[in-house]
Amino acid sequence: MLPEAEMLKYPVNEEMEEPFFTFGVIADIQYADIDNGYNYTKTRMRYYRNSLSLLQGAIQEWASERFVPQFILQLGDLIDGYNFTYKSSELSLKKVFTEIYKLETPVHHIWGNHEFYNFSRKQLMESRLNSSRLQGTLTMSPEDGGDSLDSFYSYHFSPSPKFRLLLIDSYDFSVIGRDPSSDKHIKSLKLLKQKNPNEDKNSPKDLSETRFVQFNGGISAAQLNWINDVLETSDKNNEKVMVAGHLPVHPDSTDPICLTWNYPEVLATLQSHPCVVAYFAGHDHDGGYFQDQSGVHHLTFNGIIETPPESQAFGTIYIYEDKMVLRGRGLIPDRTLFYRNSK
Numbered sequence: 001m002l003p004e005a006e007m008l009k010y011p012v013n014e015e016m017e018e019p020f021f022t023f024g025v026i027a028d029i030q031y032a033d034i035d036n037g038y039n040y041t042k043t044r045m046r047y048y049r050n051s052l053s054l055l056q057g058a059i060q061e062w063a064s065e066r067f068v069p070q071f072i073l074q075l076g077d078l079i080d081g082y083n084f085t086y087k088s089s090e091l092s093l094k095k096v097f098t099e100i101y102k103l104e105t106p107v108h109h110i111w112g113n114h115e116f117y118n119f120s121r122k123q124l125m126e127s128r129l130n131s132s133r134l135q136g137t138l139t140m141s142p143e144d145g146g147d148s149l150d151s152f153y154s155y156h157f158s159p160s161p162k163f164r165l166l167l168i169d170s171y172d173f174s175v176i177g178r179d180p181s182s183d184k185h186i187k188s189l190k191l192l193k194q195k196n197p198n199e200d201k202n203s204p205k206d207l208s209e210t211r212f213v214q215f216n217g218g219i220s221a222a223q224l225n226w227i228n229d230v231l232e233t234s235d236k237n238n239e240k241v242m243v244a245g246h247l248p249v250h251p252d253s254t255d256p257i258c259l260t261w262n263y264p265e266v267l268a269t270l271q272s273h274p275c276v277v278a279y280f281a282g283h284d285h286d287g288g289y290f291q292d293q294s295g296v297h298h299l300t301f302n303g304i305i306e307t308p309p310e311s312q313a314f315g316t317i318y319i320y321e322d323k324m325v326l327r328g329r330g331l332i333p334d335r336t337l338f339y340r341n342s343k
């Protein structure tokens, strides 16, 4: 990170020089039409109804920015799992879509654990939450052609020459969201049982690796190979790539309970490609930030669901030749983030 004095040289305000493009980022809205309640550990309030108001506020601010965002990156958990219990999944999704699409800018959706509490992968693929149709190519695991029980939801696109956004599927290797008869479900369950002997697989009690809980997942070898191929091409083309997934991949950017199951492999892959400049995640509602030893910026966005009604938690990223500038709102701090190898 830059020393404080250096940071001040790059003010984050409306006077900023014109960027190549900007985009909005928001995480863990988890809307439900139910009263406020606590998280599992009873340490944080969840504002289920107010999350829609905070989303409305974010949309209004993005609409009034000098540079209207080219797209919005929605980092997953758009509606809460409680909607499934109350049979309100479709209705809540419709309400959230009504707000989010008022901006008339494309929204790129990541799938988090709460998407799988509400919908099957097939339903997600057929809904507007499948944003791969917007731009870029949806690529499924190569051996199955895209429509098998084991295919994953990952794609990439170039918002501006020399820049690329790569959305990855953190629940590719997972118990939730996978059909119990699928190969990936069977293998994930085996791994989860090995790593987590607790009866309740959502409980991290007494685990040495607390990330091995049911509400997390990992990246399959097929997806990792595909990611590797995409990044190799971007390296050759001198692109800057921002990668996004629901689950964080660096232990210093999050509470370790929220990490991707096989984060060491994913991290090593990202670090080995000089094109990768940043990784965006949600899931950990407290947020986090860390620049790793390779210079990759790890940004974990605070969750809207646990953001007090009088505050906010979203950001706008301004893309320049040598840096990204995060203009944060509410709980999200401003940051000037130089690309690795840019100085």
Ligand SMILES: Nc1ncnc2c1ncn2[C@@H]1O[C@H](COP(=O)(O)OP(=O)(O)O)[C@@H](O)[C@H]1O
Residues within 6 Å of the ligand: 039, 040, 041, 077, 113, 114, 200, 202, 203, 204, 215, 283
């Ligand atoms: N420490 C824990 N022990 C047991 N179950 C837990 C624990 N933390 C969360 N859970 C359960 O795991 C599921 C996902 O947790 P939740 O907090 O809703 O996820 P998120 O952080 O994505 O909102 C819920 O059913 C929740 O009750």
